[in-house]
Amino acid sequence: MAMRLKQALRGALTEEELQALVGSYDVVGDIAIIIVPEEIQEKEQLIAEALLAGNARIKVVAKRAGNYGGEFRTIPLTILAGEERKETEVTEFGIRLRVNPETVYYSVRSGHERRRIASLVGEGEDILVLFSGIAPYPLIISRFSCARTIVGLEKNPEAHEYALQNLRLNRKLKNIELCLGDARDLQDFCAARRFDRVVMPLPTMAAAFLPPALTVLKPQGWLHFYDLQRPELFELSLQKLADGCRQQKRNVDSAEIIRCGHSAPRTFRICIDARIC
Ligand SMILES: C[S@@+](CC[C@H](N)C(=O)[O-])C[C@H]1O[C@@H](n2cnc3c(N)ncnc32)[C@H](O)[C@@H]1O
Known part of the structure; x- marks a missing residue:
């Protein structure tokens, strides 16, 4: 190119x-x-x-x-x-997504990461995607897994409107619920609901949302915690997650760091796939 x-x-x-x-x-x-x-x-x-x-x-x-x-x-x-x-339309692994790249966040570069997450989902899982944007994670997970339900939560009203439109565009996918709101108020949206897996694609700021996320994550649930980090500092990202869990009286049972993109020449976008007990 x-x-x-x-x-x-x-x-x-x-x-x-x-x-x-x-x-x-x-x-x-x-x-x-x-x-x-x-x-x-x-x-x-x-x-x-x-x-x-x-x-x-x-x-x-x-x-x-x-x-x-x-x-x-x-x-x-x-x-x-x-x-x-x-405004334009993107096709990601066969999923149609309407988007205005100026008013909402959407990265074409994260498509393979979304597909990777979908491939980890087990049958019958209940999944929460925080910071769901125009809904690419919920739609890809719905299309490529046997999840029971997928809830997306997004604060940008315009992104939420696109997410609803994208749900209509991919109307065969029936197990998705999309909410407009702040992840800090997660309890208001979830009430007593608990999830097998929580996805947190808000690199560098996800730690601030660990308290509400961990409250709704089932024991032995999976957390996908995104960060931007240089390889020599990967340990800091793990530490951030472990500290956040400890504060909520939870523990990291296992954690694997996946490199899933770049944000600068020596800075990776990483996802920590963590099992939380
Ligand atoms: C890095 S983008 C990821 C969007 C989408 N998951 C994707 O992969 O295209 C982060 C998203 O989080 C949303 N966001 C930021 N703060 C939020 C909050 N407090 N509660 C809910 N969503 C928030 C932003 O509007 C943005 O759409």
Whole structure:
């Protein structure tokens, strides 16, 4: 991908500008999301047009106009070329997902991780997905496991609306319940319900939500605790989980660290698959 964009722009950009060009980009449905470094900002239109012209699948080219931030982990986007819209549809392992990548968080890069979690689910399990966004985890788990029920909880109202829409789009999947609310108020949503497995895909901040999550996790239940960490500090992530469990009078019975992506060159997105007694 990187080579192709650079090749397409050879002659249009100077050697220095080509060096600065970030040739890789994310594709969410038919929207390409590029990063334009400061020093070649004047050429952003040219870059976007080249990308659009070289990829029939891409209908919109937008640039990151900031970083992921805020409680809802969203990112501002500016459209540079193509159609004037930010909504699109993604297919993840056959599951249809409508999404606006500016107003809700969704990472195409986590698809294999979601599929991995689904593959761990045993027959008849009751599952809670905290921070469920537009519902990719609930839908993938429903499609690829024999779970009994899957509850998703999300605070961003727009993400929740997309999640409901995505549930309708994949209407064969019947065992999902989606709630709009704050994971801190989990008890209000769950009452006396208890879960065999709780998924916590909110890297770096999941520890703050361990008290409510552990309250609803059954004894010997599975917790999937996400973090961003450098390999030499993996032990700290395990410690964070163990401390959170101890405070709730629970213990980590077993824990395995799975590397499931990158957030920076030497920083991994990790999932701790932990059995909690
Ligand atoms: C890293 S994203 C993961 C989204 C989704 N699970 C996915 O894989 O695409 C974290 C999500 O948590 C939501 N969130 C943040 N704080 C929350 C809270 N206190 N309660 C519930 N959801 C929250 C954000 O709006 C965002 O959708």
